[in-house]
Structure formats: C-alpha cells, structure tokens
Amino acid sequence: MPMPPYQIPCCTTGCKHPAKYKIAARWSDGVVHELKTYALCCDECLPAWLLRGRDRQKTCRLTPGETLEPPGVYQLQHGQRDQVLQRLTELEERVLNAANPV
DSSP, X not given: OOOOSSOOBOXXXXXXXXXXXXXXXXXXXXXXXXXXXXXXXXXXXXXXXXXXXXXXXHTOOOOTTOEEOXXXXXXXXXXXXXXXXXXXXXXXXXXXXXXXXX
C-alpha cells in the first residue's frame, strides 16, 4: 500500500511527532507475502514499539504453511509500497542491544 501524501503521526498515545518508522514483520501463507504492521512510530517511541512488536509476534499462532518473521524496523517512505521499504537492521540491533545489555 503506498504511503499517503500527508504526515502520519506516531501511534503512541499523546505523542505529537510524525512517524518515521514502520514496525512490521514479513508474513506469508505460502502464496501471498506482505508486511504485518505492528506500529508506525517516531525516533523516541521506536524502542518501546519494537520490543512490543517482538513480544506480540511470539504469541501469534500460525497455521500450517504460514510464516511470520520477527518484527523489524522499516523506514517510512512517502509514495512507496511495503515491498520496497528499506529494513534498518543496524538500527534494530542497536535498539535490541540497548534493551538487553550483556
């Protein structure tokens, strides 16, 4: 689905910042492939939403043939469909490492 031309707000209640990231997981039933969205968020709210998405994904029940990857961070880009959104794996790692220090 292409991004609408207007500013999308962070989905955190009370947050006034625009969303910069999509927290999403690649899902497939073996035929259809798409991103399952967990949140649209700003820089400040990113760590909480990524961790929440990872926790929620663990509770998903899949039917035979379905796959659901752990949620990741994707850069929102106006006018771009989900299939071309850039996954920010380095940012994911920094957030996850900060949340779970060794």
